Structures are given as structure tokens and as C-alpha cells.
Amino acid sequence: MANTSYPASYYAASANPAPSRPALQGEVETDVCVIGAGYTGLSSALFLLENGFKVTVLEAAKVGFGASGRNGGQIVNSYSRDIDVIERSVGPQQAQLLGNMAFEGGRIIRERVAKYQIQCDLKDGGVFAALTAKQMGHLESQKRLWERFGHTQLELLDQRRIREVVACEEYVGGMLDMSGGHIHPLNLALGEAAAVESLGGVIHEQSPAVRIERGASPVVHTPQGKVRAKFIIVAGNAYLGNLVPELAAKSMPCGTQVIATEPLGDELAHSLLPQDYCVEDCNYLLDYYRLTGDKRLIFGGGVVYGARDPANIEAIIRPKMLKAFPQLKQVKIDYAWTGNFLLTLSRLPQVGRLGDNIYYSQGCSGHGVTYTHLAGKVLAEALRGQAERFDAFADLPHYPFPGGQLLRTPFAAMGAWYYGLRDRLGF
Secondary structure: OOOOOOOOOHHHHOOOOOOOOOOOOEEEEEEEEEEOOOHHHHHHHHHHHHOOOOEEEEOOOOOOOOHHHOOOOEEOOOOOOOHHHHHHHHOHHHHHHHHHHOOHHHHHHHHHHHHOOOOOOOEEEEEEEEOOHHHHHHHHHHHHHHHHOOOOOEEEEOHHHHHHHOOOOOOOEEEEEEEEEEOOHHHHHHHHHHHHHHOOOEEEOOOOOOEEEOOOOOEEEEOOEEEEEEEEEEOOHHHOOOOOHHHHOOOEEEEEEEEEEOOOOHHHHHHHOOOOOEEEEOOOOOEEEEEOOOOOEEEEEEEEEOOOOOOOHHHHHHHHHHHHOHHHOOOOEEEEEEEEEEEOOOOOOEEEEEOOOEEEEEOOOOOHHHHHHHHHHHHHHHHOOOOHHHHHHHOOOOOOOOOHHHHHHHHHHHHHHHHHHHHHHOO
16 A cells, blocks of 8 residues: 655654554444544544543544645634624524634644643734735724624734734734734644544554445444444545545635745844734735744745646745745745645535534635634534534535536636735725
8 A cells, every 4th residue: 555645845844753653454443433634633533532532543644644734834713704704694693602612723722732742833923914904994893803702812903013013015904813823733733643642542544534334333444444433523624535425515625835935044034023923914815924933934825726736836926925025035945835725615614414423524714723623622522412512513504516516616716816806906
């Protein structure tokens, strides 16, 4: 069987040491079989183990191989569609439940880092940067909205204040969220995997789930073994493939591109981001960036619908970086990579149950670092019989992409082109 290693990236090159985790051989029995060792699967496994369940995790490649180990590393609160949009769709009662959970994922990350002493370069503080007066008005509304749900670690930044936190001349203002922040995402996943194993959980790498045998005692089959379980959690997200056809129809893998510069040195790095906050702008097709622990600039942006890998990632992202920071014109790019996230038509997560014993969460739509950690807790609660918060997500309406799988990519790309045009024209 082929051994799938991490794709080349800054994160893979700077990952903390991790043990070899052998592929599943033969048959095992467990309480819960988790498919996928990304954030959703690892978070679910940790909460279940802490509550006395026996857990086996199957990973097709390596821990954090997918979006969990390749993302921009930013801790961003709420969902890809904010609470006011949810409220208009489902009403105040369900929105209240979801709003109360919107800031929980970041707290879970910090609790995990502290409890299990995970070394992942955790830093506090995230900035939403406005390029237009209209975007600034949206941030003012967002601050009022989030404060309605008890989130008060927010500060609006006028043009003078945003210059104090980011050396970019393009921004007219912004909002600082001190409960936001950034991490080395792969090292967070590796630390959570070690925590799973410290509690008696078992992780098998190079063990793709190839078939689920449904029924009262479901069985997950891999190329060289099988897991018989009481419950299954499907946490493959954009890397699930067609293992569960019902989930593939209402979602679409998309690629995003990231680059990492050479080390900038303390002086240049401090001049760009004096407080070491992470930043994302307010465009529909947004750019995001931050400093690493060794003072590189990580810069990401753009979306490739259908998850194709672009031929030249640096050619796509470097111009975006230089537009924000022309002072980096002579700086070398050491790493460039892409990774897939899962998009839903509503841009809200899909959570649910198939039959009585197969649970799933997917479709973070680019907002996954915090949501996946919350999802693990919500899924674990549901398996323990506490389903109110699970049901709040499960009851969100979801629809297939227009035109089915054949046309979902061009339709989504057309929509993105339209919103990208609006961004450029300042609408």
C-alpha cells in the first residue's frame, strides 16, 4: 500500500517530532470509530475519551494531512455566514443557540493547548481590515452583533489605529478581536493527536476508510483491516471523497493557496505587524496573513473551485502580498502550497446523523479552525445523549449545488467572480 506523506509546506518542514502510527491490520472493536485525523476527528476523539469512550481513529494519510495541517493558522470566531444571516434563515431561537456557540471554538483551542501543553506558537489577537467605508460599516455592525452574544473582546480601529497594528496603507480601519489569534496549525493537530493517545485512544495512519457497512453494529473497512464500532463519526471533510454519497452531493472541495517568505528578521517583521496579530481583509475573496514563530510572513488568498492545484502558486499570491506590503519586493518565497476546504451552498456547516449511529460534521466553508473544535464537542455531546446543540446545527437547511456535481464548479466560480468584481469596484 502506498505511503502518503505530507505535501511540501512550511508547516511540514517545521513540524514537531511525531511517532510513526502504523496502518490498521486485521479486525478491532471499539465504541467509536472516527474517520479522519484532522481537527474535527481529533477534537471529537478527545472529548469522547475524556468522557470514558473507547476510540479508534482512522486516517487515510497522516495526522493533519488535509486542511488542518495546511491552513492559514488563524483563530477566527463565528461562522462563514454570521449569526444575523443565520437568524434570518432559521429564526431567533435556533440562532440564539448557534450564536452562543460562535465563540466557543477558540476557547476550546486555548484549553487544549494549556491542558496538554501543546507547542504550536499560539499568539492572541486577530484583525479584520476594512478596505472601504462600506466594509468599515459592516465591521461596526458586526461588533454590535457579536456583543449581543456576549463577545466583548473587540475594538474598532480607525485609520490611525490600524496603522499601529499593520503597516499596510490600503486599510481605512478595522476591528481587533483579542480572542482571535494564530497558531502553527499542523503542530496543533500533532499535539492533539498525542493527547488522544495519552488518554488511550488509537490512531491508525495510512488507513483510508474504503467502505462503511451500515447497520446496528456498523463496520468501517480499510484496505487491510476493519473496525467494528457502536458509533461512527465521519470527519473527512474535503478529503472524504465519495465514501458517503449523501454528503458529497451538497458540498464541493475548493483549494486555497498559501506562501511563506524567508525569515524576515526581527526588525522587518516587527515593522509589518508590531503586535504580532494576524490579519484578514473584508473582501469576499479575502487575503489573510500573519507572522510565524521564526518571523516569516505567511500570506494566503484566492480560491480554486473544484480543488485543482494551480501550476504556479507563487505567481497567484505574491502579487497580493506585494500589494499589501510593497516593502517586501526583494524578499524570497521559501514555500508555496495549496490545500482543500469544503464549501457548502449556504456556507454553513453540515452536521447530522445517518441512521442511528453514523454522525458527521463537514463543510466549514473556510472557517474551520475554530468551528471544527466546537464540532468535536457537539458530536461528543450527541453520542452521550445531549443533542440540543447538535440539533441546532443539524436543523440548518442545506441544498445541493445547482446543476449537480457536473455544474457546481462553474456556477460557484461565476458567483465568486461576481463578488470579486464587487470587491474591486467597492460595492
